[in-house]
Amino acid sequence: MSEVRFHGRGGQGVVTTSKILANAFGRIGQFGASFPMFGFERRGAPVTAFGRFSDKPVREKTQIYNPDVIVVLDPSQKSSEAVFNGLLPGGMMLLNDSEPTTDISHDNLVKIGVIDANKIALEEIGLPIPNTVIAGAFAKLTGMIDIGPVTQALDDYFQGSKLSANMVCAKRGFDEVNIIDL
Amino acid sequence: MTTPRNDSQIKVITGNAAAAIGAKLARPDVVAAYPITPQTEVIEQLSLFHATGELDCELITVEGENSAMNSVMAASLAGGRVFTASSSWGLVFMYDAVLAVAGARAPVVMVNVNRETPGIIAVSCGQQDMISTRDSGWIFTIAENCQEVLDQVLMAYRLAEDYDIQLPVMVHYDGFYVSYLSEVVDIPSQESVDQFLSILKTQPERTKLVPGQKLGCGSHGILGGYLELRHKHVSAMERSKAKFDQIDQEFMDQFGRSYGGQVEEYCMEDAEVVLVGSGSMCGTIKSVIDEKREAGIKVGLLKLRMYRPFPSERIIESLKGRKAVGVVDRSLNFGFKGGPIYTEIKAFETQMGGAKLVSFIDGIANTDITKANVANMIDMTCDLAAGKDVPEVTWVSYPEANEGV
Amino acid sequence: MSEKKKGKLSPVIDYKKHEDPFSKGVAFCPGCGLELLIRFIPQVMGNDIVMTGTPSCSAPVLLGQNNQSWHSLSYFGTLMTGAAANATGLVRYYNRAGIDNTVVCFNGDGTAADIGFGNMSGAAERNEPFIYICYDNEGYMNTGIQKSGTTPYGASTTTTPVAKGSRGKNLRRMNLALKMAMSKIPYAATATLSDLGDLAKKLLKAKEMKKNGFCFLHVFAPCPTGWGYDPAMTVEVCRRAVKTNYFPLWEAENGKIRMTKTVNKPKPVEHYMEPIKKFKHLDDNDRAILQEDVDYELCMLGGLSILEKECVLPEAAD
Numbered sequence: 001m002s003e004v005r006f007h008g009r010g011g012q013g014v015v016t017t018s019k020i021l022a023n024a025f026g027r028i029g030q031f032g033a034s035f036p037m038f039g040f041e042r043r044g045a046p047v048t049a050f051g052r053f054s055d056k057p058v059r060e061k062t063q064i065y066n067p068d069v070i071v072v073l074d075p076s077q078k079s080s081e082a083v084f085n086g087l088l089p090g091g092m093m094l095l096n097d098s099e100p101t102t103d104i105s106h107d108n109l110v111k112i113g114v115i116d117a118n119k120i121a122l123e124e125i126g127l128p129i130p131n132t133v134i135a136g137a138f139a140k141l142t143g144m145i146d147i148g149p150v151t152q153a154l155d156d157y158f159q160g161s162k163l164s165a166n167m168v169c170a171k172r173g174f175d176e177v178n179i180i181d182l
Numbered sequence: 183m184t185t186p187r188n189d190s191q192i193k194v195i196t197g198n199a200a201a202a203i204g205a206k207l208a209r210p211d212v213v214a215a216y217p218i219t220p221q222t223e224v225i226e227q228l229s230l231f232h233a234t235g236e237l238d239c240e241l242i243t244v245e246g247e248n249s250a251m252n253s254v255m256a257a258s259l260a261g262g263r264v265f266t267a268s269s270s271w272g273l274v275f276m277y278d279a280v281l282a283v284a285g286a287r288a289p290v291v292m293v294n295v296n297r298e299t300p301g302i303i304a305v306s307c308g309q310q311d312m313i314s315t316r317d318s319g320w321i322f323t324i325a326e327n328c329q330e331v332l333d334q335v336l337m338a339y340r341l342a343e344d345y346d347i348q349l350p351v352m353v354h355y356d357g358f359y360v361s362y363l364s365e366v367v368d369i370p371s372q373e374s375v376d377q378f379l380s381i382l383k384t385q386p387e388r389t390k391l392v393p394g395q396k397l398g399c400g401s402h403g404i405l406g407g408y409l410e411l412r413h414k415h416v417s418a419m420e421r422s423k424a425k426f427d428q429i430d431q432e433f434m435d436q437f438g439r440s441y442g443g444q445v446e447e448y449c450m451e452d453a454e455v456v457l458v459g460s461g462s463m464c465g466t467i468k469s470v471i472d473e474k475r476e477a478g479i480k481v482g483l484l485k486l487r488m489y490r491p492f493p494s495e496r497i498i499e500s501l502k503g504r505k506a507v508g509v510v511d512r513s514l515n516f517g518f519k520g521g522p523i524y525t526e527i528k529a530f531e532t533q534m535g536g537a538k539l540v541s542f543i544d545g546i547a548n549t550d551i552t553k554a555n556v557a558n559m560i561d562m563t564c565d566l567a568a569g570k571d572v573p574e575v576t577w578v579s580y581p582e583a584n585e586g587v
Numbered sequence: 588m589s590e591k592k593k594g595k596l597s598p599v600i601d602y603k604k605h606e607d608p609f610s611k612g613v614a615f616c617p618g619c620g621l622e623l624l625i626r627f628i629p630q631v632m633g634n635d636i637v638m639t640g641t642p643s644c645s646a647p648v649l650l651g652q653n654n655q656s657w658h659s660l661s662y663f664g665t666l667m668t669g670a671a672a673n674a675t676g677l678v679r680y681y682n683r684a685g686i687d688n689t690v691v692c693f694n695g696d697g698t699a700a701d702i703g704f705g706n707m708s709g710a711a712e713r714n715e716p717f718i719y720i721c722y723d724n725e726g727y728m729n730t731g732i733q734k735s736g737t738t739p740y741g742a743s744t745t746t747t748p749v750a751k752g753s754r755g756k757n758l759r760r761m762n763l764a765l766k767m768a769m770s771k772i773p774y775a776a777t778a779t780l781s782d783l784g785d786l787a788k789k790l791l792k793a794k795e796m797k798k799n800g801f802c803f804l805h806v807f808a809p810c811p812t813g814w815g816y817d818p819a820m821t822v823e824v825c826r827r828a829v830k831t832n833y834f835p836l837w838e839a840e841n842g843k844i845r846m847t848k849t850v851n852k853p854k855p856v857e858h859y860m861e862p863i864k865k866f867k868h869l870d871d872n873d874r875a876i877l878q879e880d881v882d883y884e885l886c887m888l889g890g891l892s893i894l895e896k897e898c899v900l901p902e903a904a905d
Contacts, residue, residue: 035363058365393636393690
């Protein structure tokens with residue numbers, strides 16, 4: 001089982017990112033479980049979400065303290081200690097940032113994926129909502145799942161032209177993420 | 183007659199969506215809806231189903247929870263199948279009507295998404311809302327995960343509308359940890375749900391409030407009739423225990439899933455040490471039990487699926503002769519040291535063949551019932567089994583409390 | 588009336604097309620305005636109405652005590668907090684199930700103006716197709732005469748007593764009917780027991796108009812026990828309330844307000860107050876305040892009734 005922690009802010013689609021990935025794992029006969037933690041629901045408030053992905057049913061209903069992967073949708077949190085809390089050795093990080101490279105380092109971090117998801121989202125859907133770009137980039141960075149089920153999963157969350165635009169977002173996230181081995 | 187069917191659909195959905203889909207599949211006549219975090223998604227989903235025509239019902243977008251419960255009560259007494267959903271302060275705001283529904287024996291079905299209540303306004307998980315309304319005369323069941331939410335909603339209609347029961351049923355599940363949890367759910371087909379509920383149509387017709395008929399309901403029963411009604415209510419609650427077990431069996435026949443009825447046992451055959459829990463914590467407890475079992479510790483879980491009526495017979499049967507039992511409460515029993523479920527199980531201590539009991543309080547206001555916390559609880563219960571000194575009550579995530587208790 | 592018609596029965600008899608579903612000698616006080624009203628409603632609207640009601644003076648008779656109700660109507664006794672929501676649930680289910688229905692949500696002013704106002708307002712906003720009737724006795728009479736939102740200025744009640752430092756209620760009454768008429772509902776009206784023909788017409792109009800949604804009737808129903816007047820005077824008190832414009836009779840169809848009885852040369856409000864003990868302690872200054880309130884409400888009604896004709900909308904921007 002892989003445990004993934006998502007960090008972002010209300011309005012960025014943090015919860016949707018975690019749902020899309022759980023959905024994608026469900027589509028390949030595996031098991032995904034994700035849930036967010038937040039207070040009053042509003043734009044701009046910090047949101048954390050948790051995802052567990054496994055080939056066996058996921059039973060744990062508890063927050064994630066020792067993630068294998070951290071996903072940071074809000075670049076202002078990229079250096080925050082809370083983001084790296086409990087990261088396991090061999091850990092990976094996916095970062096939404098306009099800078100293509102990064103000087104982030106952490107003892108347990110072996111791989112970083114950086115992508116300007118806001119820019120891609122602006123180009124494709126006209127809004128700086130990075131969630132679907134990040135979902136695509138996640139597939140590439142971790143190799144835990146193909147891009148196919150990720151784009152198929154979007155079907156449950158978007159319709160019409162938004163669906164097709166977000167599918168492009170996910171594919172571009174997969175293709176354009178800059179992966180840095182540390 | 184009934185065999186498991188292969189016409190279900192596998193989808194990744196939230197606990198709230200599972201509740202809404204369960205309600206939709208039951209084909210309610212009247213749904214009343216008012217939003218509150220973390221329940222809101224339930225009524226959003228139902229409103230969307232209604233808007234797209236997937237759900238053919240009267241949808242009442244009420245101006246408050248009190249009206250939600252009052253409108254579904256009346257619709258139920260008029261003869262309709264009804265559904266509503268709430269949480270925490272919403273449940274408290276409808277409490278007078280919650281009591282009236284029970285007194286009227288209206289077979290209302292609702293979900294309550296457990297959230298901290300009362301006192302400090304906390305948008306966080308906790309079962310205090312369930313505890314604060316437990317003496318309302320409703321049947322309470324508790325679901326662990328998204329699948330069980332959907333399944334319990336369907337079972338709830340079978341229980342509520344059973345001619346021998348005719349009581350309202352509230353399905354509880356944890357806010358955040360289940361309400362917002364996205365996971366794989368096997369969604370049964372409309373045909374199979376229709377078949378599962380069809381037995382309700384073969385019963386004698388219940389009393390209904392029909393225009394022009396000389397029938398009143400909500401009468402003032404001041405003298406003898408009152409005691410008779412109360413006793414009938416209590417008797418129906420008693421009957422609902424065995425009925426819930428039976429419905430679980432029939433659910434197995436129809437859908438291929440069984441949960442054990444009033445209680446679910448996990449690794450209990452040879453367990454010397456047991457944790458008693460309810461709701462989302464049980465998933466975490468199961469995963470820790472697997473790890474402890476690998477280390478040779480004979481620990482099991484007794485999960486309460488029914489909370490009112492209190493499944494005392496099944497609990498006694500299950501716990502009798504164990505060495506030690508730790509009861510985990512996600513709420514407080516103001517005025518008692520131990521948690522509410524602990525205190526209730528403690529009442530049957532003399533029938534448990536010497537099993538020792540301790541109370542664990544954890545998970546209040548989103549304090550997470552972590553795997554480490556569960557392991558800690560199991561270790562302390564093992565210590566109790568080994569004859570060591572263990573405090574009667576432990577606030578697992580707040581050690582400062584334990585010095586004073 | 589009977590004197591004027593030379594011994595002929597009142598034309599109101601023509602409106603009473605149905606049997607009185609209530610037994611004789613029910614548990615209301617002598618001279619109860621509520622009793623006159625509650626017997627009148629099914630006689631005009633039919634015995635196949637479904638009535639809902641709450642703990643109130645109506646409860647002992649409507650809900651029954653000791654397992655006996657004093658009538659043969661289909662009835663739902665419920666709580667004051669959610670009365671309009673109960674009626675909503677009934678009417679929604681009946682309509683869905685194709686069951687013909689006239690649901691009458693029958694409540695006192697305590698439910699309508701105070702504790703149940705929110706859900707009544709909600710039902711009006713959703714335009715639920717039932718008839719809400721508020722019988723207004725200006726206070727909580729069943730619990731022993733306490734102040735409500737419709738208790739008028741100066742009235743003595745057990746929670747607005749006359750004592751050293753207190754001269755009865757020191758707040759003005761709520762105009763409930765006007766509030767409801769402003770709710771964009773198909774029909775709102777006031778009525779009282781001195782003008783039964785007017786009341787009957789309004790009941791029948793509500794029964795017709797409810798197909799378009801929420802209908803509200805505000806019926807002035809005095810209480811000899813709570814107000815302290817001779818029980819034989821109930822209808823006279825109603826008549827004086829109308830003649831002084833203390834309780835004007837009007838209706839609003841789709842928000843259009845129309846007086847159903849215009850009072851020429853109205854008597855001062857003092858004439859209405861005179862037989863009623865709850866006003867006895869008031870002086871000229873207090874009576875002037877009450878008169879001012881009556882005049883103010885009449886002006887508001889008058890203003891609203893000409894609103895549509897006179898109102899000039901500002902020119903729209905390009």
